[in-house]
Amino acid sequence: MKKRTRIVLQLSPLLSIFIVLLAGGFTFTLLESVHLTGFSAGKFSLAAYRILFTDTQFTASLLYTVFIALISSVSAVILGTILAAVIWRLPVSFQKWTVVYKIPLILPHITIAFITILFLGRTGILSRIGYHLGLIQTMKAFPNILYSGKGIGIITAYVVKETSFVILMVLGLLFKLSESQVQTARMLGASRFTLFTTVIIPFTFPAVRMSFIIIFLYSLGGFDIPYILSESSPEMLSVSIFSLYFKKDLIHRPEAAALLVILFLLSLLFLLLFFKKERHYEV
Amino acid sequence: MKKYWYTVVFVVIGLITAGCSRTKSETVDLADFEAVSQAARGTTVTFYMWGGSSEINTWVDTVVGKKLQDEYAITLKRVPMDAGIFINKLLTEKRAGKEKGTMDLLWINGENFKNAREADLLYGPYTSVLPNFQKYIDPDSVQTDFGYPVEGYEAPYGKAYFVFEYDSSRTSVIPENFTDLLSWVKEHPGRFTYPRPPDFTGSAFVRLAFYAANGGYDAFAGKFSEEKATKGLNNLFIYLKELKPYLWQQGKVYPRDSAALDSLFEQGEVDFSMNYNAAHAQNKINAGQYPESVRTFVMEQSALYNLHFTAIPYNAPNKAAALVLSNLLMSPEIQLSKSDPANWGDLTVLNTKKLNPEMQKKFTSINSGKAILPLAVLYKEGVPEISAEYLDVIETAWEKEMLKE
Structure with a gap:
């Protein structure tokens, strides 16, 4: 048996799962979106896509989703890098306490969503603290952050969840940074800020980039946080898909499938753009 | 060869799963309820229903399941699934020409009943065969489901x-x-x-x-x-x-x-x-x-x-037991237990005037609670x-x- 065939055979259990689940799933979704399978199966038709692209709400949803994913990932990356640098500079005896940053990493997204409600809700913890400190007259005077129509709840939840991921990635790399390099910079008179911008950022940049694309793509399609914290309009795409697929009449399923296809292609596009840039960056 | 063991395991698992669709053949006359309940003894019935309420799930598993086992020796298997999903599944089976399905009884909703009937996915008409339907249901009250004619293709079991x-x-x-x-x-x-x-x-x-x-x-x-x-x-x-x-x-x-x-x-x-x-x-x-x-x-x-109904798929593997369960759900005892707010608090579909006086009294006393409106008010508006x-x-x-x- 040739070596290559043997490798393929040995990998076959894994490969077949991958092919069946991912490629199979995508194929069926694609077929359903053009009316070739599922409830509306019949002649090939692009009606679902036509409905989506003539619907102004779809455009609004799409922009909103990209906006939320972008703003929460960028904030998480910035916050995470700064916090990682702070933890890294702490004396070793303090460092063991900073393990608390890993808590959001272990908690599921859905738990983070509920914690966000608990803190930011109008009768939530922040509102209570404000009331007891006399900052607001009644609890109802607390601004309705969660339902302001700007997605603040979703962004907060994502930032909380993803920042700890960024810290983990960046900190791992920072511990590999040789102390002598830092010492040299300090001896040459670099301030903390200069140290951060000239040594830490360039050194951790690969980890930052990697974690950015991971969390960005996740929040682009993630469902649990938007579902719990969603406002009515505009809607995150994943929530629209859920409601088209499960809550409405079966005739809307091709639209849900079409949305899934669009979301998949969008993720693929971002990924390609990202790696194209990456190669450029390495050369 | 040791390296290939997991490939072998994988194939074996595949073969086992493929062998699971064995079902028992049906020869019973489905229009004869006596014969139907005899034939269904000792079998298992799968009930596909919305699973979003833990109270309802518990009630189906314990009260209905126990009664079905005690009176008819049928085991109830509840499968939680949204109506849209099982109708889609049924449609796929119909297109593939699958004559033996996996679902016996469905808790269906008005929108999907229409979809299912238009695609000819349901068995029927069958409600006239069920003794409890004949005895206690007012036929006029169950003519339509969200404006779509029922025509005996689904049996009522609750009212909201x-x-x-x-x-x-x-x-x-x-x-x-x-x-x-x-x-x-x-x-x-x-x-x-x-x-x-x-x-x-x-x-x-x-x-x-x-x-x-x-x-x-x-x-x-x-x-x-x-x-x-x-x-x-x-x-x-x-x-x-x-x-x-x-x-x-x-x-x-x-x-x-x-x-x-x-x-x-x-x-x-x-x-x-x-x-x-x-x-x-x-x-x-x-x-x-x-x-x-x-x-x-x-x-x-x-x-x-609106009324909620149960229906039987065209390819239900155990139609006999599905008929028995559908009938049981319309029995006064089960309807009474379902009306109890401690269980579910769902209103009955029976015409309570057709029940014996003792049972009637139980129905009037059970739907009480300061926050529950009297039935007369609900009927009126x-x-x-x-x-x-x-x-x-x-x-x-x-x-x-x-x-x-």
Whole structure:
């Protein structure tokens, strides 16, 4: 048996799962979106896509989703890098306490969503603290952050969840940074800020980039946080898909499938753009 | 060869799963209930139903499951699945020409019943075979399901009424009709809202407004009409848009679903909640989530009701046991236990006048609780559901009209 065939055979259990689940799933979704399978199966038709692209709400949803994913990932990356640098500079005896940053990493997204409600809700913890400190007259005077129509709840939840991921990635790399390099910079008179911008950022940049694309793509399609914290309009795409697929009449399923296809292609596009840039960056 | 062991395991697992679809052949005459219940002895029946309520699940597993086992020696297997999903599954099976399916009995909803009937996915007509249907059901009361003719293809097993909920210690004056509601909301800005359709409850509220804005249910009785819908929608949005600026958050956002509205109501952010289960508020009080002072009310001609039904797929592997279970669900004992707010609090579909006096008494005494309206009130203000086609048209139009700024 040739070596290559043997490798393929040995990998076959894994490969077949991958092919069946991912490629199979995508194929069926694609077929359903053009009316070739599922409830509306019949002649090939692009009606679902036509409905989506003539619907102004779809455009609004799409922009909103990209906006939320972008703003929460960028904030998480910035916050995470700064916090990682702070933890890294702490004396070793303090460092063991900073393990608390890993808590959001272990908690599921859905738990983070509920914690966000608990803190930011109008009768939530922040509102209570404000009331007891006399900052607001009644609890109802607390601004309705969660339902302001700007997605603040979703962004907060994502930032909380993803920042700890960024810290983990960046900190791992920072511990590999040789102390002598830092010492040299300090001896040459670099301030903390200069140290951060000239040594830490360039050194951790690969980890930052990697974690950015991971969390960005996740929040682009993630469902649990938007579902719990969603406002009515505009809607995150994943929530629209859920409601088209499960809550409405079966005739809307091709639209849900079409949305899934669009979301998949969008993720693929971002990924390609990202790696194209990456190669450029390495050369 | 050691390296290939997992490939072998994989193939073996595949073979085992493929061998699982063995079923027993059926030769029994399905029109003879006596023979049917004999043939079903010792078998298992799979009941596909919505699994979102732990109370209902427990009730089906324990009360119904036990009764089915004790009286008919049939094992009940409940499978939680949304109606849209199993109808889609059934459709795929039909297209593939699969004559032996996996589902015996379905808890179906009006929208999907129509879809299923149009694709010829259901077995029937069969309800006339069931003794409890003949004895206790008023045939006129189960003619249509969301405006679609039933024709014996599904058996009723429960009835739900739409009610509003309020806290009597906070709110003293309650609106009597939709005109009243509008002036109440204008006087109390920010204290009212409804769940965003296509949520089931929010969609029901919008439908009631649709009736009210067009002179009542009668305007849309019978078959779906494009023309009536267009005219009706105009009036609906005139009403809803007048209401909108005075809603919670100036109507810019709506609660995601009825659970979200419930929690706004619990926290005192709004003064009314609503539910398509007349016993919901009582259940919440019993669970300690609502204060004791919460009550329910219906406005004039606003006690929207619908029946829920069970149906048998065309390719059910064990139709005999499905018939037995469907019949059992309509028995007075099971209906009574289902009406108990401690179990579910779902209203009966039986014509209680056909029951013996002792049973009648039990039914009148069980549906009690300060937060549950007497049946007579619900009957009086009861309005049926309109054709399922309207639902989708209203929901789609609502999103277009009410969500844009």
